[in-house]
Amino acid sequence: MIQLTRLNNHPLVVNSDLIKFIEQAPDTVITLVTGEKVLVRESAEEILNRIVEFRRSVLCGVVPGWDRPVVPPGAMGKTEPPERQE
Numbered sequence: 001m002i003q004l005t006r007l008n009n010h011p012l013v014v015n016s017d018l019i020k021f022i023e024q025a026p027d028t029v030i031t032l033v034t035g036e037k038v039l040v041r042e043s044a045e046e047i048l049n050r051i052v053e054f055r056r057s058v059l060c061g062v063v064p065g066w067d068r069p070v071v072p073p074g075a076m077g078k079t080e081p082p083e084r085q086e
Contacts, residue, residue: 002050004030005041012038016051 004012007027014030023029024044031037040047 002047002054004038004047004050007039007041009041012040014038016054019051022047 001013002016004014006012014032018032018034020031020033022044023031028040028042028044028047029037030040030047042050
């Protein structure tokens, strides 16, 4: 999920998996797989950056705002969950 801003300055959270395509001419229009169109203030480039960062955080096992991975290095080879270090 990524947070964006509608043209009226209201925040909006979008499931990035539902984005079909993004157009920018001159306003940015996001078309969802449902056919719904959403106009936002962010540029297509900014939206793509947010999607990449969101997916990176999910795939790397990182919780936004944390400074270290949730899963310690080397823990993926273990069969039991790693102990959390404080």
